[in-house]
Amino acid sequence: MSADPCAGAEHLLQPYLDRALTASEVLRIEEHLTRCSYCNDRYVFERALREQVRSSCCQEQAPPGLVERVRLRCRQADCS
Amino acid sequence: MGRSVMPHVTLVELLAPDTLVGMADDREGDAEGDPPAFQRVVDGGSPATDRAQEARDRAWFEEEALSHADHLYRIALRLTGSPPSAEDLVQEAYLRAFRSWRTYRTGTNLAAWLATILRNAYLDEARKQSRRPTQESLDEHSDYYLYNQLARDAAVPQDAVVSRLSGSAIVESLADVPPVFREVVVLVDIGEFSYAEAAEILNVPIGTVMSRLYRGRRLLKQALATHTAGEGSG
Numbered sequence: 001m002s003a004d005p006c007a008g009a010e011h012l013l014q015p016y017l018d019r020a021l022t023a024s025e026v027l028r029i030e031e032h033l034t035r036c037s038y039c040n041d042r043y044v045f046e047r048a049l050r051e052q053v054r055s056s057c058c059q060e061q062a063p064p065g066l067v068e069r070v071r072l073r074c075r076q077a078d079c080s
Numbered sequence: 081m082g083r084s085v086m087p088h089v090t091l092v093e094l095l096a097p098d099t100l101v102g103m104a105d106d107r108e109g110d111a112e113g114d115p116p117a118f119q120r121v122v123d124g125g126s127p128a129t130d131r132a133q134e135a136r137d138r139a140w141f142e143e144e145a146l147s148h149a150d151h152l153y154r155i156a157l158r159l160t161g162s163p164p165s166a167e168d169l170v171q172e173a174y175l176r177a178f179r180s181w182r183t184y185r186t187g188t189n190l191a192a193w194l195a196t197i198l199r200n201a202y203l204d205e206a207r208k209q210s211r212r213p214t215q216e217s218l219d220e221h222s223d224y225y226l227y228n229q230l231a232r233d234a235a236v237p238q239d240a241v242v243s244r245l246s247g248s249a250i251v252e253s254l255a256d257v258p259p260v261f262r263e264v265v266v267l268v269d270i271g272e273f274s275y276a277e278a279a280e281i282l283n284v285p286i287g288t289v290m291s292r293l294y295r296g297r298r299l300l301k302q303a304l305a306t307h308t309a310g311e312g313s314g
Contacts, residue, residue: 014294018268020275048242049301050269056247057254057270062153066167067146070174077175 005032009039017046141181145174148194151271155195158266159202161255169205173198192277195267199281206259245304253303261296268293 012029015021021029033040152173156166176197177184184193254262267278268289275293279286 014290014297015275018275018293045242046297049245049297052242052245053250053254053265053269053300056250057158057266058154060150060154060157062149062170063163063167066153066170067149070146070149070171071142073171074175074178 006036006039009033009036013039013043013046017043017050138181141184142178144190145177145181145194148191151191152194152198155266155271156198156202158254158270159199159259159263169198169202172201172205176201189277191271192273192281195271195273195277196281199263202263245308249304249307253300253307256303256306257296257299261292261299264289264292265296265300 009029009032012021012025016026016029033043149170152170153166156169156173157163160166160169173194177194180197184190254265257265264278264282267273267281268275271278273281275286275289278289278293282289284292
């Protein structure tokens, strides 16, 4: 981690939100977030944004009949 | 095989007569072992049985693959930006997947395998229309730009700020992010793939996934800020 603790947290924030950090890195950023309101605000903001993206884009379902159309096309194209 | 055995034995006999007995014994053992082994293959794997097993494997694969239709469609929708294009892309991906289903190794990540095919189909289509995703330069705005813009008129908690963003604002802003960055955001945030899976799907190192993801999310925030600014003035 660099001398600036916020720069270090910046580096870890994204993988932290994506749950891609090692246990020791998680401890390091969580410790920083409890002490630094600037970074914690950013964390809360980023986390909320990600959830909002998920809830906006993860509700859609394939149009009705798509699976059947795939089966049909596959039989016609003889893609076995 | 029978033809090649005799000259071989003759040669061994000429060069090292002492070894002949051992060699002959070995060959005898082989001779006894071969036919049953061959027989087993015939018993266990007649063409009809093979075909039946393959049909079962194929049917299983097809059901498993099709169970990912919603997931693939969501990714396709964010890559292409329109429902008809997304459906075409999903159909094309499934046709390709079914054609090459034998290359899928059971027990490996089918969702990632399918997403790889979908993404390749998307790239091929984009190439055809000569709008291949390219790297684009970035305006360097602060990551807090969107936050500042949303929070400018009230002191509200950060998560409440984000909840002001409508679903359509997010969908439209995501569409404004250049494809090379958007696809990583789509795979990780919407497809819920890990960095490693996204790296495999995109065929790039994990570090590239992380840097594109970072830039992609930053571009998304910029697009959202622009979008909400437009809403505010309009």
